[in-house]
Amino acid sequence: MSKERPTMAEMPYHFGVKMRCYPSTKQMQMIRKGIDASRFTYNEMVARNQDAYDCVRLSEASLDPWFLFRTKDRFWEFWRNRGQRNNVLHRGNWSDMNDYLYAETLTRLVKMPLMQNYYKACIKDQTVIRKRFEWLQSELLTNATISMSMRSYKAAWNLWRKAHNNKVGTPRFKRKDWFGAGSMQVSNGYAKGKPADMYSGSARVLDKNHVSLPKIGRIRVSHLAGFLRRQNPDAIRIGTVTISKDNLGQYWVSFQLASMKPFKKVPEKTGAQLGIDLNTDNFLTDSNGNRVENPSYYRNGEKYLKRAKRILSRRQLRAKKEKRSLRDSKNYLKQRVLVAKKMKKISNRRNSFLDDLSLALIKNHDLVVAENLGSKNMLKNHALAKSISDVGWRTFIQKLTYKAELYGKQFVTINPRNTTQMCHDCGYVMGSDDRSKKLTLKDREWTCLNCGTYHIRDHNAALNILTKGQQALA
Incomplete structure (x- = not known):
């Protein structure tokens, strides 16, 4: 390791910051060109x-x-x-x-x-x-955009080699989005003799409201002042920079950061351990018997979303009947943005709920255990697909995973086999012999036929999940 300037890989702590940015007309053109070149x-x-x-x-x-x-x-x-x-x-x-x-x-x-x-x-x-x-030789493009795209292609092959057993496919063609949504990456470089911090390099912070990006130049951002106030920018190195545009026409900048010191203060050990059972009746039930109700953001907003989607469908049919391209149909494009805004609002509310809940669980417990649910397979059940998509199980598990690493806690996922059907007191599995049948989704409470213990289904499953997690770590 270089003592004067360690690389991103040599630094033990990594973090990401995503900021809304507000480019000028020329900068929008450069970003659009970079997204096209990257794809x-x-x-x-x-x-x-x-x-x-x-x-x-x-x-x-x-x-x-x-x-x-x-x-x-x-x-x-x-x-x-x-x-x-x-x-x-x-x-x-x-x-x-x-x-x-x-x-x-x-x-x-x-x-x-x-x-x-x-x-x-x-x-x-x-x-x-x-x-x-020839258009890739434009002055609006930087060499880093093309080289980072090639690096992404090689990373896709590396991912396939690690997990190609019906999980990850070989690299495929990227589809061009109708409305210019996409992302581009540029690498950050530091000149010799300059410190590797957030205020130096080709991508750097200018002040609490502005950053400078390679080729793009000075650009106004938001959500940066709070981060600079909580952290020490002089000890943080900027790595890869991602500039993206979403389907609402909003532009975003993401910084990959690394430091020799942790970004978050590690809380004291509490000694508490928790198993959580994720379900559709309520969001989760833990091994202490506490329940967190399902907020159902999509179902609650579906009434207003359905009406907006019906209008969008009618405008699409009208454009098709008049043989007009949807890209030239202004009323259709206006309604599309309105639908996208409603969907974005639902997504933001769900993400905020999952962030707050996952942070509370990780901070207050040294060990959290959950089921490794195959959401993709469960979505094939059309009777439950909407409810499963609404709760966001996979996103919640991802948040628990990276926050446990960030705060120095343990998060474990276990095989969900028989966690619901097994009695936590005696280990009897429902449906394992002729005396009983397997529990269905309607059976929210049951009594063990072997030991006679009365169980609340979700609480019993959470206890089994915690026991499996403790055995996995033993």
Whole structure:
């Protein structure tokens, strides 16, 4: 580790700050250009990797027509840069080649190891992509945007290698959003001789209301003054910077931060341990018997949301009937923003509730145990899909995970198998023999047929969850 300037990876504590920003018209244009370049570069990497894979897959087989059609432009690039003219049949321009001769020439090129190596090299070098597409050489773009997009592509492959067992797929093409929503990343650099803090570097804080970003320049932000008041900016290093635009047209800036000191004060140990059972009847029941009611933000706001969505649907049908593009239908676009605002309000209220609840649980307990629920599979049940989506279980577990690490506490997830069906006192499992049947969602209270103990379903499940978590840590 460098004592004078440790890197982001060498610093033990990491944190993220997301701020609303208010760019000028020119800055909006630069951000929009950067978002397009980031998405385009990522998609180009995916396409080139597929070409390299097809070169290997089709080297000993016949080439299908679709492969010939979609790769013609990129093979012409290979022809100009690395093609061996002595091994092909054509001496004229690539565009003058007829389909038969093109297929014969391409068959020879695919079988050359040089072709495969060329495409693998293109994935590692951004100069090939920048030379081919002139608009990527614009002064409005920075090299860091393209390099960070390529780094994201490599990170996607690393994630696939770690967890590809039906969990994470290979990198796919990114779809362009109708209304320009998306994100771009830039890296922060520090000059020699300057301290690595929040006030130096290519991305830096100017004052409590303004930051400076590479190429974009000075930009006004909010939600920064409180952070600077609580932390010591001189001891914090800025890493990756993400600029994003949401579907409401709002712009955001996110800083990845690192420090040698913790960002949050670690509270004293309480010795308390808690198991929580997440359900749809109430939000959660803990092992102490306390219940937190489900706020049901989506269902409560559904009345007003339905009306707004009906108006949006009618305007969409009218535009379709008149054969107008939705992008040119001003009334449709106005209503779309109105629906998005209502959805955003519901999402913000739910996130605020989950943040407050998760923070209270982590601060007041040294160990919190919850079930590792497969929300994706549970959403296939159409009778419960809306209720499960409304409570936000997966988001709540994610918040508990990172807050436990932030405050030096323990959070454990366990397999939910038989946590509801098992008696906490004697270990008897309902439905395990002919004497009983499995509990259904209607059975909120039950009596154990083995020991006669009366149980409240959710409290008993929370006790079983806590016991499983303690056994996992033992």
